[in-house]
Amino acid sequence: MKRLLPIAAALVFLSACEREDREFRPSPVAGGGDAAISLSSIAPGPGPAETRGDTGKAYEENAYHLSEGKRLFAWFNCKGCHANGGGGSGPALMDDRWIYGGEFQNIVQSIREGRPNGMPSFRGKIPDELIMQIAAYVRSMGRHVPMDAAPGRNDDLMPRPSEHRLPSSPAVTRGTVPPSGQAPQ
Amino acid sequence: MRCCRPALLTAPLLLTACSGWQSSLDPQGPQADFLAGLFWVFTAALTAVWLLTMAALIVALLRRQSARTEPLELDPRAERGMARAVGAAAALTLLVIVALTVVSYGAQRALFSGGEAPLTLQVKGHQWWWEVTYEDPLPSRQFTTANEIHVPVGQPVNIKLKSADVIHSFWVPNLAGKMDAIPGRENRLVLQASKEGVFRGQCAEFCGWQHAHMGITVVAHSLEDFARWRESQISAAEPPDDPVRKRGMQIFLSKPCVMCHQIRGTPAAGKVAPDLTHIGSRLHIAAGTLPNGRGNLAAWIVDAQGIKPGAHMPLIKLEAEEVEPLARYLEGLK
The missing domain is CATH 2.60.40.420 (Cupredoxins -  blue copper proteins)
Structure with a gap:
């Protein structure tokens, strides 16, 4: 028992190292990543339904990627339309209403390809790894990432409680649907 | 000789730090002169104090004590002498501290009193x-x-x-x-x-x-x-005239570069990363990390994270033949 305690303590400490493991150099091969995303589980013909590939876990459970996503969210002016997640001329990101799906892949796709009624496409303008960091951060606004990895304090003024202090359910349930989501039902 | 070799080797190393392009002991302006002066005044005063203290300590250790017959007996003459010595040392300490404070205050005043700068x-x-x-x-x-x-x-x-x-x-x-x-x-x-x-x-x-x-x-x-x-x-970047650099400009404007960087005179107007309008005229790139040049520019674009891990310059996926025109374009932004 006496020996177990330090081992358990060491394990607890070491497990914390992974949450902010910094991967600065993603694979330098051009054009990777695009095909990894399947947006729908519907497949033509008989046979097993398609399974989603990369679910973005590596990004959503990593504090470094999430805080980078938070920085890029401001740098690339996502705030211009989505404000700090509450929505403005673009839909809110912190509620549980998603017009084009709230899974990691849906958000990556929305950023990369754009969406009707105003969301521009950032294909070729933002490198894939950065899009995934932003998508993971967007997921953290609705409290869909582990609490110990979600970004904490801002460097400047805080418009709302930081992401790691949000309640465990989605921050805002049944948020209002923006006009773009009310188009023909 | 053997005993002194490390000392002989380190002495020139220490002295090289006293001059050069990044040394406060090689002042090149009035503000730095004040600071270097302050440094030497403090060093001289404190060295003198240290030497005096050490000398007094050594004298006290070496001086022969006459054996006393009665341990509790006081010699009023010696007592008075000691009281005087301690009093003088305390007064001298106070004097040195006050003097150094005044010198330091004077230098600070001179540093921060600057009038209107053009x-x-x-x-x-x-x-x-x-x-x-x-x-x-x-x-x-x-x-x-x-x-x-x-x-x-x-x-x-x-x-x-x-x-x-x-x-x-x-x-x-x-x-x-x-x-x-x-x-x-x-x-x-x-x-x-x-x-x-x-x-x-x-x-x-x-x-x-x-x-x-x-x-x-x-x-x-x-x-x-x-x-x-x-x-x-002040002038905007000159548009390139040869075909390779024109291609480089096209690559710059169609790749993620434009999301963060600005080149005045082109549509690139990012404000969150260094302005590249005249990057070709600078001596270094990446905040003093590499000397400027076409090769280093290309290396920085291709693998910024290998040169400066964690920097906010991401990995830009370029085709092999796109790197050189881009580097040539940036190099030519004089």
């Missing part, structure tokens, strides 16, 4: 580079550059220090002391170069992963050269 710069610390804006009453004559400051010789330059993220500290040892750049606050610093030269500055407050690679170059020119440099920096 040139005002805004220097903003970012993780991990410096944004430099030359102020001018005419907005069309203001311009922004990065990681390199040019100053005219013999003129005080007023620097407003700001920070975009965390606390940085601006320190060009040959020209002035350290001054912190604090988010949400503006600190002032005056520096002046008394002769032409190139000096290196360094962020002096730990600011994250690449703190060590956050350098700044200060180039001091004659007044005419400075005016010429300023005119060239």
Whole structure:
């Protein structure tokens, strides 16, 4: 028992190292990543339904990627339309209403390809790894990432409680649907 | 001889630190002169105090004590002498402290009393580079550059220090002391170069992963050269004329570069990364990390994370034949 305690303590400490493991150099091969995303589980013909590939876990459970996503969210002016997640001329990101799906892949796709009624496409303008960091951060606004990895304090003024202090359910349930989501039902 | 070899080897190493382009012991301006003077006054005074103390200690240890017959018996003459010695030492200590305080206060006053400077710069610390804006009453004559400051010789330059993220500290040892750049606050610093030269500055407050690679170059020119440099920096980038550089410009404008960088005279207008309008004219790239040149520009574009891990320059996926035109284009932005 006496020996177990330090081992358990060491394990607890070491497990914390992974949450902010910094991967600065993603694979330098051009054009990777695009095909990894399947947006729908519907497949033509008989046979097993398609399974989603990369679910973005590596990004959503990593504090470094999430805080980078938070920085890029401001740098690339996502705030211009989505404000700090509450929505403005673009839909809110912190509620549980998603017009084009709230899974990691849906958000990556929305950023990369754009969406009707105003969301521009950032294909070729933002490198894939950065899009995934932003998508993971967007997921953290609705409290869909582990609490110990979600970004904490801002460097400047805080418009709302930081992401790691949000309640465990989605921050805002049944948020209002923006006009773009009310188009023909 | 053997005993002294390490000492002989280290002595020149220590002495090389006293001159050069990043040393506060090689002052090149009035502000740095004050600081170096202060340093030598303190060093001399404190060395003298240390030597005196050590000498008194050695004398006290070596002096032969006459054996006393009665341990509790006091010799009034010796007691008086000791009281006098302690009193004199305390008075001398007070005198030295007060004198050094006055000297230090005088130097501080001289450092911060700077009147109106003809040139005002805004220097903003970012993780991990410096944004430099030359102020001018005419907005069309203001311009922004990065990681390199040019100053005219013999003129005080007023620097407003700001920070975009965390606390940085601006320190060009040959020209002035350290001054912190604090988010949400503006600190002032005056520096002046008394002769032409190139000096290196360094962020002096730990600011994250690449703190060590956050350098700044200060180039001091004659007044005419400075005016010429300023005119060239105010102008927008010249459009390229040869086909390779034209292709490079196309690549720059169609790739993620434009999301963060600005080149005046083109549609690229990002404000969160260094301004590249005249990057070809700078001595270094990546905040003093690499000497400027086509090869290093290409290396930086292809693998910034290998050179400066953690920097906010992401990995840009380019085709092999796109790298050279892009590097040529940037190199030509004089």
